[in-house]
Every structure is written in C-alpha cells, then in structure tokens.
Amino acid sequence: MRKIYLLLASLFFVASVAMAQNYFENFPVNADPKTVGEKLSKRFLESKHQLYFDKGIHYAEVCTWYGALRFVELTNNQELIKQLRNRFELLFHIEKDLLPPPIHVDQNMFGCLPLRLYSITGDQRYLDLGLTYADSQWILPPDAKEEERKWHEKGYSWQTRLWIDDMYMITIVQSEAHNITGDIKYMDRAAKEMVLYLDELQHPNGLFYHAPDVPFYWGRGDGWMAVGMTELLFNLPQDDPHWERILNGYLLMMDNLKKYINKDGLWNQLIDDPESWTETSGSAMFAYAMIVGVRNGWLNEGEFAPVARRAWLSLCNYINDKNDLTEVCIGTGKKNSRQYYLDRPCIAGDFHGQAPILWCAYALLDK
Structure with a gap:
C-alpha cells in the first residue's frame, strides 16, 4: 500500500510540475486566448477603416486585419474568415480608392493582407495584388530621391530610411511573398535589410x-x-547566411527587455524610463516575440515563458468592456524630446494596440 501511495504521490508531483511549467495554458476566463481572439476579431469587423488623410487604408488597420486573419485561420473559424474576406472584397470595386499607393514603406506593407488571403482562398486576385506591393518595395520609381537611389544601388529597398518601424513593414510583406511563391529572393531581401538595421541601430x-x-x-x-x-x-531558412546574425540581435534584445519590466509585468512608454507610463501596444509586441521565441526553442522556456505569461495576463486586464485595449500610445513620429514621448496621449481601441493582442492570441494557440 505504501508503495502505491508513494507512486501516486510521485505521479502527482510530476503532473503538478508539468502543469506549472505549461505556461501557455490554463488561463483565467478573461485571458483565454481563443476567447480574447474571437472578441477582438469581431471588434475589428465592427470598426470603420482607418485612413491616411482620408485616402488609403492605414498600416495599423492592416496589422489588425492581418492578425485577425491569422487568428481565425488557426482556429478554423469559417464564419469569421468569410466576414474578414467580405470586408476586403469591397476593395476590388466600390472601395478600390482606399487601396494604399505603393509609394512608402508604411503603405507597401498592405501587401501582406492580400497575400495571406491568397494562402487561405487560392483566389488569384489576392496573389496579383499582394505581389505588386512586395515587388514594388525593390523597384525604384522614376521620381526617386537621391537618397532612395543610393539605397537601391546598394541592393536595399529604396524605401529604406533607418526608422525602426520599417523592420516589421518590410519583413512581413516579403515573408508572406516568399511563403506563397517559394521564391527565396523575398527572404534574401528582408534578411539583408534586417541585418543593415541591426548593424546600424541596435x-x-x-x-x-x-x-x-x-x-x-x-x-x-x-x-x-x-x-x-x-x-x-x-x-x-536556418541555413541562411543571415540567420545567426538576426538570432543574435533578437536574443540580445529579449535578454535585456527582462531588465525593464515594470510593476505591471509590462513595459513603459520609454522602456528604460521608470517615470514613464505603462504602454500596452509595445508591451504586447514584446510578449508576442517572447511567446513565439519560447514556442520555437529560441528562448529558454523556464526563463522567458513566465515573463510572457505574466505580460499576457496583465494585458488582458487592460481590455475594456468594448473589447478595446486601453493605454495605447497614439501614432507617434520621432522627436528629440523626452517630454514629447511622456506627453503623448494614450487611447483605447487604437489599431496599434488591437493588432499585437491578436498576434499574442494566435501565438499562444499555435502549438
């Protein structure tokens, strides 16, 4: 009897340890990734377009739309896939004037959206549209400025400007183009561009x-x-010559981000400024990066999974009854002033915040 008891106790202990280490499951109701993802996807469908000066869909909406697509694709929610696609269908006819012109890094990232829709539907219209945005990032326009020509001659995108925002805007559309076509040139472009930004800016x-x-x-x-x-x-591909350089840049960032976690388990508007305020959109992006890193073995689970879990739980507490993420910094251009960043308004429901919460939701579910 004693042996049976000890065996049961041992099994219970092992099970308890395994459960404790399974950081990306067993969430409270308000933080269940599937529930949160569905609510925010539906909230997106209720929202009006966000435009650039009343013309052309804004990249923040694209990021949210893309996140919703990734989420409903993963959860196989056919009804929401249909609704998200119907929202896009209007851009082929009565809302075609809202298609962003491929003239800037922020507008070109729109291409990730039709490319993702093509991967879901196989509809050739999405592929043709998406590749237009991916390819034009490397096709120098006739009226290019001198600086744009210089970047192009070096083999980089003419849209290069060494703003850190660019490294999602370029990589996401080029990655989607590669995943669909299998053409390695798209990954070569994005990887070379990322190494430039790491070498120049980190x-x-x-x-x-x-x-x-x-x-x-x-x-x-x-x-x-x-x-x-x-x-x-x-x-x-992990045999790509740029893989190790990008991984090292990523690991350096993730390791140091742990040093700046605030009392909420999140990060501040100015990351290293303890007098700054908790900002949720950047925090959600860091959480997403850590979740995916743990899932893929780039980050140590015992070290980073608790950080990512705590951040997710805290972020969910910032979602209000309208399914809007609160404490999101409004769109912000650069300015050489600490006070400028401290004084930026924070709002609820901005697409800059809705997007990375959706990314976190599907990353947590993507085992």
Whole structure:
C-alpha cells in the first residue's frame, strides 16, 4: 500500500510540475486566448477603416486585419474568415480608392493582407495584388530621391530610411511573398535589410533609438523591431547566411527587455524610463516575440515563458468592456524630446494596440 501511495504521490508531483511549467495554458476566463481572439476579431469587423488623410487604408488597420486573419485561420473559424474576406472584397470595386499607393514603406506593407488571403482562398486576385506591393518595395520609381537611389544601388529597398518601424513593414510583406511563391529572393531581401538595421541601430543594451537622431527607447518603436525579427526568424531558412546574425540581435534584445519590466509585468512608454507610463501596444509586441521565441526553442522556456505569461495576463486586464485595449500610445513620429514621448496621449481601441493582442492570441494557440 505504501508503495502505491508513494507512486501516486510521485505521479502527482510530476503532473503538478508539468502543469506549472505549461505556461501557455490554463488561463483565467478573461485571458483565454481563443476567447480574447474571437472578441477582438469581431471588434475589428465592427470598426470603420482607418485612413491616411482620408485616402488609403492605414498600416495599423492592416496589422489588425492581418492578425485577425491569422487568428481565425488557426482556429478554423469559417464564419469569421468569410466576414474578414467580405470586408476586403469591397476593395476590388466600390472601395478600390482606399487601396494604399505603393509609394512608402508604411503603405507597401498592405501587401501582406492580400497575400495571406491568397494562402487561405487560392483566389488569384489576392496573389496579383499582394505581389505588386512586395515587388514594388525593390523597384525604384522614376521620381526617386537621391537618397532612395543610393539605397537601391546598394541592393536595399529604396524605401529604406533607418526608422525602426520599417523592420516589421518590410519583413512581413516579403515573408508572406516568399511563403506563397517559394521564391527565396523575398527572404534574401528582408534578411539583408534586417541585418543593415541591426548593424546600424541596435545598442549594446539590445534596444533601439526611435531613429539615429532621436536618443530615446520608445516602446512601440522597439516593439516593431522585436516582431520584425520574430517574423524573420520564423520564416527564414536556418541555413541562411543571415540567420545567426538576426538570432543574435533578437536574443540580445529579449535578454535585456527582462531588465525593464515594470510593476505591471509590462513595459513603459520609454522602456528604460521608470517615470514613464505603462504602454500596452509595445508591451504586447514584446510578449508576442517572447511567446513565439519560447514556442520555437529560441528562448529558454523556464526563463522567458513566465515573463510572457505574466505580460499576457496583465494585458488582458487592460481590455475594456468594448473589447478595446486601453493605454495605447497614439501614432507617434520621432522627436528629440523626452517630454514629447511622456506627453503623448494614450487611447483605447487604437489599431496599434488591437493588432499585437491578436498576434499574442494566435501565438499562444499555435502549438
């Protein structure tokens, strides 16, 4: 009897340890990834378009739309897939004027959306549209500026500007183009571009200034770098000559981000400024990068999974009754002023925040 008792006790202990280490399951109701993802996907479908000066869909909406597609595809929610596709169908006719012109890094990232829809539906229209955006990032326009020509001549995108936001805008559309066509040129482009940004912009503490002439570690700006590296590492073949360099940049950032976690288990508007306020969009991007890193074995589970879990739980507490993420910094251009970043308004339901919460939801479910 004693042997049976000891065996049962041992099995219970092993099961308890396994459950304790299974950081990405057993969430409370308000933080269940499937529930949160469905609510935010439906919230997106209720939302109006966000436009650039009343013309062309804004990249923040694209990011949210893309996140919703990834989520409903993973959960096989055919009804929501249909609704998200119906929203896009209007862009082929009565809303075609809302298609962003492929003239800037922010507008070109729109291409990830039709490319993802093509992977779901096989509809050739989506492929043709998406590749237009992916390819035009490397096709120098006739009226290009001198600086754009210089980048193009070096083999980089003419849209290069060394703003940290770019490293999601470029990598996501190029990665989707590669995944669909199998053409390695798309990954080569994105990987070479990422290494340029890492070499030029990453500091020894793993973080990035908003821009070379703006010496502040802005949360969402660094978030774009974090998720850009994450998407590249996920999609780039590991025998690619740039893989190790990108992985090292990613690991350096993730290791140092742990040092700046605030009392909420999240990160501040200015990451290294303890007097700054908790900002949720950048925090969600960091959480996403860590979740995917743990899932794929790039990060130590025991070290990073508790950080990612705590961040997710805290972020879910910032979602209000309308299914809007609160404490999201509004769209922010660069400025060489600490006070400028501290004074930026924070709002609820902004697509800059809705998007990375959806990314986290599908990353947690993607075993």
